[in-house]
Amino acid sequence: MLFTMTKLLTKGLALAVLSAPFVLYGGDVAAQKLKVALALPGAVSDKGFNAGAHAGLMIVKERGGAEVAFSENVKRPDFVATLRDFANRDFNVIIAHGFQWGDATEKVSAEFPKKHFINTYGFGKGENLANLHIAYEQLFYIMGQLAVKMSKKKNIGAVGGWEIPPIRIQVDAFRRGALAADPNVKVNTIFTGTFYDAVKGKEATRALISQGSELVAHMADATGLGVIEAARAANILTMGYFADQQHLAPDHVVTSAIMKTDEMIFRAVQSIEKGTFKAGNIFYSFNEGILEIGKFGPMVSDDVKKEVNELVEKIKSGEVKVPPPNVPELMKATINKM
Numbered sequence: 143m144l145f146t147m148t149k150l151l152t153k154g155l156a157l158a159v160l161s162a163p164f165v166l167y168g169g170d171v172a173a174q175k176l177k178v179a180l181a182l183p184g185a186v187s188d189k190g191f192n193a194g195a196h197a198g199l200m201i202v203k204e205r206g207g208a209e210v211a212f213s214e215n216v217k218r219p220d221f222v223a224t225l226r227d228f229a230n231r232d233f234n235v236i237i238a239h240g241f242q243w244g245d246a247t248e249k250v251s252a253e254f255p256k257k258h259f260i261n262t263y264g265f266g267k268g269e270n271l272a273n274l275h276i277a278y279e280q281l282f283y284i285m286g287q288l289a290v291k292m293s294k295k296k297n298i299g300a301v302g303g304w305e306i307p308p309i310r311i312q313v314d315a316f317r318r319g320a321l322a323a324d325p326n327v328k329v330n331t332i333f334t335g336t337f338y339d340a341v342k343g344k345e346a347t348r349a350l351i352s353q354g355s356e357l358v359a360h361m362a363d364a365t366g367l368g369v370i371e372a373a374r375a376a377n378i379l380t381m382g383y384f385a386d387q388q389h390l391a392p393d394h395v396v397t398s399a400i401m402k403t404d405e406m407i408f409r410a411v412q413s414i415e416k417g418t419f420k421a422g423n424i425f426y427s428f429n430e431g432i433l434e435i436g437k438f439g440p441m442v443s444d445d446v447k448k449e450v451n452e453l454v455e456k457i458k459s460g461e462v463k464v465p466p467p468n469v470p471e472l473m474k475a476t477i478n479k480m
Contacts, residue, residue: 202407247264256270268421272420282361288396302361304336314475347368357396359380360383405431
């Protein structure tokens, strides 16, 4: 999955290849420039989940010269129509961002078998559909351990968005990481039922603070911006999500759980251009450079930074193995809701 250059290429030729426009080759169809469309469930201004995917689309445009377009804030009843519209407008690569697009992407990809479809975090099936996934359990296991190290009273919280498998996995991995660091830690969790309401993020954070949580992480996209604001206002610690959000509250964000959706999307589109596209589920972990621990805040000691970085390396090497999630059991778990 990694892009490599042969040693025989000169520096100038290498740069030419990297800056050359994406061109799609297929059967007896004449070579044509890639036209890439992205459908988003939220706003590109969310500083996290949707912003990361949009950044990936911009990389596709800037590095590869593809023609691009996107739709944001698409509601569930409009999923199929949005994807179908892109296909009818001659976009030959169509990306749907988020688990919730799975059924719609599977349906529309079957209607347009000569086009390529990409779904981040979905599980639809199709010979022209690739699902891009991240080893959430690795990343949030580490975040849980770090949260305990930053909590003097060993009481931490997590705010989730929708109750869908990816978020359940993230919350559970956070909890398991925390318990691995200290079996006596108290982990409080609230699901808000939305990714798009910062007010509910604030309310959930205040509720967790009332339960004694000294640090509240979020897995809630734009709702999580309310978590960060409430943490800042209450002078407790928090964690960023998807993108590096340390700058949003420098004295309160410990670090961020970074998932480089932009690079993941670029690699998937590049595989189409290179003729190496594979349908099905494709998984990324720390080893592929897609997962990353963000910038540490000033409250994190050098010793803790070292421990976190060492844990990342042990997971990458296989010395520390984080068990895969049992999704059916996770979806049955009882978790506090707003």
